[in-house]
Amino acid sequence: MIPSRRLGDAALALLALAPLGAACWLEGAALSLSFLGRATAVLGLTCLLLAALTSARVPGLDLWFGGLTRLWRLHHYLGAAAFLLLLAHPLLLSFAAARSSLPAAAAVLIPGPSAWSVWAGWLSLALMAVFLAPTFWFFGRPEYQRWKALHALSAAAVVLGLAHTFALGGMRTLWAAYGACALLAFSYRVFIARRWARRGFTVVAAQAAGRGVVELTLRPDEGRLEHRDGQFIYLTPLDPGLARGRGEEHPYTVSSPSGEADLRVVIKDLGDASRALQTVAVGSKAAVEGPYGEFFHKSDADAGELWIAGGVGLTPFLSRVRALAPGEAVDIHLVYCVQDESRAHFLSELEAAAARAPGLRLWPHFFGREGPLNEAFLRARCPDFAAREIYVCGPPELISAARVELRRAGAPAARVHSEDFSWL
Amino acid sequence: MKRFMYSAFVAFLSSAAMIVVLARLVPGPRAPAPDAGRTIALEELARHATAQDCWMAIEGGVYDVTDYAPSHPAPPRVLLDWCGREATAAFGDKGAGRPHIPESRELLETFRVGTLR
CATH class of the missing domain: 3.40.50.80 (Nucleotide-binding domain of ferredoxin-NADP reductase (FNR) module)
Structure with a gap:
């Protein structure tokens, strides 16, 4: 089956709207502040779980969404939507209760100490604020590795959000299914990909292409990695002599032509890790994951x-x-x-x-x-x-x-x- | 987009803080005295069993929650199933054996219309 972007997008849109549709159907959806409070929660949690799902980075799967770069963008917008909706959720429920009295509105936001399920929701939201703060530059441009480390908190935010929903909301079977997929995506990225999707390579040449630019030639330890022109890989250098970035993965575009057994990548010293890579030892090991992306996709085959x-x-x-x-x-x-x-x-x-x-x-x-x-x-x-x-x-x-x-x-x-x- | 997300977050924090602070400053609605209202029999309670006219008996009190039900955080059906009935057990267990918090109890008192006979 040829990957189709339209099909991938349609499936994602369906997954995004299904829980909200189910909630409206179950509840009979009379429009009120309180209903909006619950609807934002349903849609927000869906977006959060889909953001988790789209972060898995399974090679080949990205082609259903127009390549990994576009999939990252979808992931980014899903995360932003989740954050905004989940911020609105407690406020709307509180506004709804304000029709009765102000203390009732405040009690929705700050319940008693025994209401662990509400506090789980708050903790989830607080974790979201912490791991999304660098994404949206709340405190200026973040450093890549710190951004990445903080992003790992998203797993805890998802688990706490699910616990909150399980205790207070309905549709448990649906959330269990969505939650299971999201956690599967996490485990793929953290455990499975590291062991099975990464392949061993050896740096066999490092050719300086100019000041601060090096082209590395990587030879697969076994088999070969098929790629198409314009695709990119995630490279994890394992050279123990590297000043920075040993064991850290970064994306680099492949410069060797499709069909060539060795993989070549061009690396410019744009940060600490890529600067250290300029002098990586020939003969050292590296791990490669990919290939990803779909840069050359013509919409008109006859055009120059x-x-x-x-x-x-x-x-x-x-x-x-x-x-x-x-x-x-x-x-x-x-x-x-x-x-x-x-x-x-x-x-x-x-x-x-x-x-x-x-x-x-x-x-x-x-x-x-x-x-x-x-x-x-x-x-x-x-x-x-x-x-x-x-x-x-x-x-x-x-x-x-x-x-x-x-x-x-x-x-x-x-x-x-x-x-x-x-x-x- | 970055600026918008930051503004939304700050707006959220300010709104939440505003609600909590105002709730401390503004006196809440005064609950009627516990013995207020009249004595109500189960038969009369049963006549107020619709979403448009919803009374409930909880721990010996009878409460008119018609106006409040749409504002409750849970979906309306969770409450409306108990209209016209003795609902002490439902109030005491929000699911998984969790009772309502004291603030909810105070709010409930503001809806009192009488005492169950």
Whole structure:
């Protein structure tokens, strides 16, 4: 069965609305503050459990949702919706009780010490606030590993939320089923994936591509990892000599072409862990999970392509370029945006590839000299760019700027595909 | 989105704090004296057994909860099943043997219409 994004989205929407539908049906849904208080709880808990479910990161499953990057975005919005709805839930119930008296309204929020089920709900909400605070930058930009560690609290928040619901709400069978799926997703990520989904690799080469950029070649200890061009992996370096990031997993895009036995990844020193990786020992071990993502998904098979790469965002395109057979008929314009010549890594390799494949046109853009990428630059090199399938990969600033220029030029949004790792 | 989430969280904290503080400052409705009202027989109680007219007998008191029922945190059916009946057992066990909290008892007294004969 070919993964279909529409089917995946439809299934997720159905799962999201089913409990609310069941609750309305059971209750007969007369609209009141008190009903809204319970409805926000039902929908909020559903969103929380689905956020847990979408965090499992099972290779291949992400393709049903348009790739892992989009699945992360869905997970992010589900989590945000859960938090907002579950904040509204106690307030609405309290407002409902305020019709009787203010002390009654306060008693809904602060019940006696014996009401453990209500306190379980509060603790769940408090944990959500703690683990979501870095996600939504309550106290500024968080450090990746701290954000990740705090996010583990979500499991406790889910368990406490379920306990609260089991004690106070109905539909226990339904919540048991949803809860079981969510906890299964947690256990997959924490226990199963670590043991069975990660595969052993050895770093067989580390080639500096320029200052602060290294391309690692990873050889599978057994078998091989099939990937498609533009996909990415989660890499866990195990080199004991690493100053930072040993045993930490980070996502990196694969730069080797599909079909090659070894896996290559390009790593730019954007943080402590990636900086340490610049000098990783050749011969050291690493674990790889994946592949994930679906960057190249054409909506019009006949259209030519426009690629816009920003810095290390060149990687998915590099994988495609390397996969081109000599003389292969393609119609691709690659705009490679970098600060200046010294940052134009892999440029000579790209030029050589363009010489071999006449349909591949290469346009370096030096924004240090030429300013931000704009419509005029694109129009001059690739006049029909708005009619092409457009892929953009790079820092979030480049992607949003490119989207603005492309929209202005009349390129349909459905034809513009982008990927970045700024989902945090 | 980040700014919105932060604002929503702060708004939530302020609203919750406001309710709790106001509840301490504003005097609640005074409960009628426990002997207020008249003596009511089970037959009369049974005549108030609908959602539009719902009386319940709890621990010897008779209470008119018609107006309150839609504001109760539990789904309406949980309460309305007991209209017109002796509901002491239901009040004493919210499920899993948990009784209501003292604040609920105080609130209940404000609905008193009489004493069960």
